Amino acid sequence: MLGKNRKKQRALLPLLTFSLLTAFTTLAANEPALKYSLDDKALTWGPCPAFIPKGCEIAVLHGDPGQENADIFFKVPADFAIPHHWHTSPERMVLVSGKMKVTYDDQKTETLNVGDYAYGPAKRPHVAYCEKGAPCVLFIAFENPVDAFEVMKKHP
Numbered sequence: 001m002l003g004k005n006r007k008k009q010r011a012l013l014p015l016l017t018f019s020l021l022t023a024f025t026t027l028a029a030n031e032p033a034l035k036y037s038l039d040d041k042a043l044t045w046g047p048c049p050a051f052i053p054k055g056c057e058i059a060v061l062h063g064d065p066g067q068e069n070a071d072i073f074f075k076v077p078a079d080f081a082i083p084h085h086w087h088t089s090p091e092r093m094v095l096v097s098g099k100m101k102v103t104y105d106d107q108k109t110e111t112l113n114v115g116d117y118a119y120g121p122a123k124r125p126h127v128a129y130c131e132k133g134a135p136c137v138l139f140i141a142f143e144n145p146v147d148a149f150e151v152m153k154k155h156p
Helices: 002-029
Strands: 045-047 057-062 070-076 080-086 091-097 100-104 110-112 117-120 126-130 136-142
Touching (some): 100 117
Antiparallel strands (some): 045 057, 057 070, 070 136, 080 126, 091 117, 091 136, 100 110, 100 126
């Protein structure tokens, strides 16, 4: 009798798996598609973490910044230095406006131009500078909740 139940369970497992996948796919398919532009009036801009100087702003494009998989616009004025910091999440970035230099610890400085993609590993400290000319807007996709932690300077 036990053998027949195992055969039934094995036969039902693919059906159950398919049903669950279909249910999750249907839920995702019901989510609306989104589109934002830099000057979109629907965007709500808020402050950056306190260690970043005044002028820095963040707008949430998709998701909840306190949860996994949130997308944001990160905006700073031209001629603006972003202090040494790190994130618990990897960052996937595309520069949308301006020109930005980014330097990760122990790596050479990279210059991002509009349309350039950059990847920042989790917990890798870095600094950035938005060059003179135009404000910088960076699209950032976070895998983990959105955060930023200042790297404190060591005193001798």
